[in-house]
Amino acid sequence: MIGKLGKFTALAAGAGLAGWLFSRKRGRNPDRQLTGSPNGQKPRIVVAGAGFAGISTLEELARHIDPDEAEVTLVDQHNYHMFTPLLYQVATGAVDSANLTYPLRRFCTTRGFRFICSKIYGLNPLDQVLTTAAGQIEYDYLVFGLGSQTNYFGMQEIQDRSFGLKSVSNATDLHRKIVRNFELAATLDDPEERRRLLTFIMVGGGATGIELTGSLHDLVRHNMIKFYPEISNDEARIMLIEASDHVLPGINEKIGKIAVKRFEEIGIEMRLNTRVAGIRDNAVITVDDELIYGDVIVWTAGIKPNPISAGLAVEKYRDGRVIIDEHLRIPAVPNIFALGDAAASIDPETGDTLPPNAAVAVQEGEVTGQNLARLIRGEPLIPFTYQPMGELIALGRLKAAAEIGPVVFSGMVAWIIWRMVYLTKLMGTRNRAGLVVDWIASIFAYRKIVDTSPDE
Amino acid sequence: MIGKLGKFTALAAGAGLAGWLFSRKRGRNPDRQLTGSPNGQKPRIVVAGAGFAGISTLEELARHIDPDEAEVTLVDQHNYHMFTPLLYQVATGAVDSANLTYPLRRFCTTRGFRFICSKIYGLNPLDQVLTTAAGQIEYDYLVFGLGSQTNYFGMQEIQDRSFGLKSVSNATDLHRKIVRNFELAATLDDPEERRRLLTFIMVGGGATGIELTGSLHDLVRHNMIKFYPEISNDEARIMLIEASDHVLPGINEKIGKIAVKRFEEIGIEMRLNTRVAGIRDNAVITVDDELIYGDVIVWTAGIKPNPISAGLAVEKYRDGRVIIDEHLRIPAVPNIFALGDAAASIDPETGDTLPPNAAVAVQEGEVTGQNLARLIRGEPLIPFTYQPMGELIALGRLKAAAEIGPVVFSGMVAWIIWRMVYLTKLMGTRNRAGLVVDWIASIFAYRKIVDTSPDE
Known part of the structure; x- marks a missing residue:
């Protein structure tokens, strides 16, 4: 088994490369400490849900506020962010799920945010309290991004x-x-x-x-x-x-x-x-x-909003999503921003809503992160405008279809763009390195075809 | 998120490197076809268990026999080989389990062997039949390598x-x-x-x-x-x-x-x-x-032999392992080779047995693969002699202890040797590339700290 020195050298070179990547990544956020207790004087921002909307809000917040300006807490039932657009590739053995999950603990501690891993049971907008398995979490501003779940239409x-x-x-x-x-x-x-x-x-x-x-x-x-x-x-x-x-x-x-x-x-x-x-x-x-x-x-x-949205006594769109204003706030409860799949932003001219997808959630989070910083400083809010980024749909082996601006095209070029875009959107250098290994193996060698179910 | 061009270039370079590795690996076994039905004229070799002993036997068989000399069938309850020596690193988040499992389907089809994924319920040496969930499997020669299980001493x-x-x-x-x-x-x-x-x-x-x-x-x-x-x-x-x-x-x-x-x-x-x-x-x-x-x-x-060994009416060592001769055969049933954790090879001079570990299993499989080829051709068998390869024990972060020949030493050099040896022993270039990414991440960044348990 030993003696494959060439291969080993190549692996070691890859190791060195990866080492450089990691060293660049580390220490990016110089020692931001977790803020004090939630009973302090600082405004308390709570982000409920670590999907694309929540993460995007937090990334923008980290850019625009200092740790002493606000206490920021993320709450999610899982301790990881899941890159859902590639979940289907886990099902088909192209990608390992470990490469699509990013630890929220790392995300939050390096940014000076607090993280609470707990299931959310309810939201009381009057008392400004989120009810979780870990207890009540009070907030001054809430970012509501609990996403959607599969719709079985009652069956x-x-x-x-x-x-x-x-x-x-x-x-x-x-x-x-x-x-x-x-x-x-x-x-x-x-x-x-x-x-x-x-x-x-x-x-x-x-x-x-x-x-x-x-x-x-x-x-x-x-x-x-x-x-x-x-x-x-x-x-x-x-x-x-x-x-x-x-x-x-x-x-x-x-x-x-x-x-x-x-x-x-x-x-x-x-x-x-x-x-x-x-x-x-x-x-x-x-x-x-x-x-x-x-x-x-x-x-x-089909999808439907999560059960917490369903329980909120505020105005809903016909599919159950919470209706939000141009600043992505719930009109009746303006200290709650509702984003992503859970919210419906209605175009006042056409009456259309934005689709429940990752691109919309990310852009909504970006504006919300900025608006939270503005709110804290008493500055005027900026309205949300969706910038369509085009569409990319993978269609199997080396094939995809794309709409970029006015152009629709398909084939291998679309497929390459598709892979590059997804690779850059994935959180974490480690995950990207793992995804590259997985994709290369899937294309040139074989997909994962092992069944590691527990023994019965 | 876009614009990190340097990092992306590096990833792409890594991708190219990995691509080269894979291209070297592919096509190594030129189109060996699966052999015919088990009722043919060729001797039927059945390998029960895809641990180190079974895999090592099959690798050696592939080197020494042609597909038309024998029908070779591997049976295991899992459709993957598990690299057990690193299992503890899965538990501690250093390595992803996907990088330690190698698909037996790929292993067998590229070598012209048959694979049956089925739980083994029993062995009847008289009728030369293995009983599995998928039915009876007849053999002329059996390699018995079902390994061990955890010993709870009846508690x-x-x-x-x-x-x-x-x-x-x-x-x-x-x-x-x-x-x-x-x-x-x-x-x-x-x-x-x-x-x-x-x-x-x-x-x-x-x-x-x-x-x-x-x-x-x-x-x-x-x-x-x-x-x-x-x-x-x-x-x-x-x-x-x-x-x-x-x-x-x-x-x-x-x-x-x-x-x-x-x-x-x-x-x-x-x-x-x-x-x-x-x-x-x-x-x-x-x-x-x-x-x-x-x-x-x-x-x-503690460990104990698997239940199939326990049910075999042949001579056992005091810990329940099947006793084997110098050719690793069960003396009373010489068309069964018993290897690895399931078998006890007793040194006639000292009365000692070899320990149940991977190094012993691999060496036993190597000799057995050669002996099966010899048996088929009517050549005399070669006796088994264990060649001690030394000991390597990891002791946490950048520390290990090693015994190589007469020398015992510890520290970072031992740790580096430990990592290199395990990397070369792991099956599959894809797995090795994944293991390198995992190890680099674990050392320089962080270990896996996500809990992807199903929601309750």
């Missing part, structure tokens, strides 16, 4: 019998299930049972559903099949079900057409205009009472 | 209330528990409860216990404490309990003394000559009825 059977894609455990559970089904199918003789285990059904043609489907195709066709000589290519099926007559609603129509064309070319079964009424054991049932058999069913057909 | 309460360190899920469970306890303690006021949550007790002073304890010290003192301003250094305690009067039994005594001295210096509480009688809720109870309180208790105080 418990769907929640019980499908995989979601909103959390690390969702994604790793789905990945293990896919691999486990391949292993199981490889040991069985019954062709129907094998086919059932190897049929993967995605419900919902939004961005998550489309990117997951394209990536799953890569996993199955370019990885699994190669390593399972017992299983033939046509035994594995990938299917996408969408209720409307087109995919990627809310995104440039041309991109949706590119996606459909691409999926037709690579043999993904698409069922447009197909409404799902429920999920039985091993089958999706449509409103026309058709049964579509498959053992792995992924539900990405 | 179910210990098994229920302690963490083991034999599987990926053991290690990730322990890591999450450590992080979760820090998060929980940070939200509590009761000093006794905080101290209980932050007391970590390791039972067993063997190699695993010692390396885990040293690494846990690094995690707690050099990582966690820094990111938890609510928790003071003296609230966190690390304790090692060992029944005998010295640590590292079976390893050069000098190394044990180096370990004890090192642990005393860095403030690890050591309790030698302390026998554990049981574990109650949140406390270890000794044979002297002393209660030692702590919420996280890790049991590494």
Whole structure:
């Protein structure tokens, strides 16, 4: 095993490179100390939720205020920020979840902020108190960024019998299930049972559903099949079900057409205009009472605001999001900023709202961070204006579709832009280095195809 | 977020380097095809267990036989090989488990071997059949390498209330528990409860216990404490309990003394000559009825052969290992080679047995791979002789102890050798690249401190 000196030298060189990267990263924030108790004289800013909106607010706050100007506390039920746009790649073995999670402890301590890891149970705007498992947290200003959750439209059977894609455990559970089904199918003789285990059904043609489907195709066709000589290519099926007559609603129509064309070319079964009424054991049932058999069913057909938003007695948009003003504040409770998936910013001219996505959340957080600094100093607030950054949708192996300014294009250039943008957006040098290793391995060697489920 | 061009360039360079590594690795095994059905005319070699013994046997077989000389099948309940010597670093956040697992599917298909992922329920030497969840597997020659499991000496309460360190899920469970306890303690006021949550007790002073304890010290003192301003250094305690009067039994005594001295210096509480009688809720109870309180208790105080070995009606060593001859075969059933932790090779002169460790398993597999090729060709077998390679024990941050030939030494040189040896032994270039990233991050930046347990 020893003696591969060339390879080892190269690894060591990579190590040196990585070492330099880390040394540049360290000490970026010179000794900002955690502020005093929440009963001090300084205004208390509490950020609820460490998604894109919350993190972006805090990054901007760190740039605009000194630690002695305000006490800043972040509260989240997890002790990490999750880079959700790549969660589907965890499910398809392209990326390890460890490279997509960034520790909030590190994020907060290096910026002089306080972090409380606790589940949030409620919000009382009158008393200015957030109720958590760790106790009451009082605030002067609250940034409400608790995001959204999967919408099962009240159908418990769907929640019980499908995989979601909103959390690390969702994604790793789905990945293990896919691999486990391949292993199981490889040991069985019954062709129907094998086919059932190897049929993967995605419900919902939004961005998550489309990117997951394209990536799953890569996993199955370019990885699994190669390593399972017992299983033939046509035994594995990938299917996408969408209720409307087109995919990627809310995104440039041309991109949706590119996606459909691409999926037709690579043999993904698409069922447009197909409404799902429920999920039985091993089958999706449509409103026309058709049964579509498959053992792995992924539900990405909708999101809804988190339960804390639902419990807030303030004006809501028709989908349940809290309505906010031009400064992203709740009009009736102006010391609460509501951002991201939990909030609806309505365009006064068109009546449209911004979509619940990462780009909107990040921009909302940036303005909110500045406005909090302005509030503390008694300066006038700046209004929020969304700057569309374009759209990028990955469509599987070396393919993507992009809308940048007035131009829509697809292919490998779009794919390269897609990868570069996501790599730069990911938090933490360590995670970026890990993501590069994962992506290179996924493209040139193979994806993760191990099932590390606990033994039964 | 964009604009860090220098860092990006460096990442891209690293990517290129990694790409070269992967390209060198690919195509190493030119299209060896999976052999036909197990009912063919070729001798059927079945390897049960994909630990160090099994993998080493298969690697040697691939070198010495052609695919048309024998049908080779590997059976394991997991679809990956686990690099167990670094499992403790998964528990302490230094390494991601994904970098320590290598897919057996890839290993087998590239070598023309068959792989069956299935739990093994039994072995019938008379009928030459292995019973698995996937069905009966007939063999002409069997390599029995099912390894060992944690020995709780019949005490179910210990098994229920302690963490083991034999599987990926053991290690990730322990890591999450450590992080979760820090998060929980940070939200509590009761000093006794905080101290209980932050007391970590390791039972067993063997190699695993010692390396885990040293690494846990690094995690707690050099990582966690820094990111938890609510928790003071003296609230966190690390304790090692060992029944005998010295640590590292079976390893050069000098190394044990180096370990004890090192642990005393860095403030690890050591309790030698302390026998554990049981574990109650949140406390270890000794044979002297002393209660030692702590919420996280890790049991590494012994191993025993797997249950399949226990069920075999052949001669056993006093610890339950199957006794093997100089060719590593079971004397009564000479078409079964028993290797690794499951087998005891007794030195005819001294009466000693070889220790159950990776180095022995690897060397046994090497000889067995060659002997299987010899058997098939009717050539005489070569006897097994163990070549001691020395001992390497990591003792935490930049420290290790080594025995190489007649020399015992410790410190940073030993630590560097330790890292280099483990890096070269790890399977797969991708895993090695990931391990380098993890180690650099752990040394220069921070360890993994996120808890990705599923939401309750």
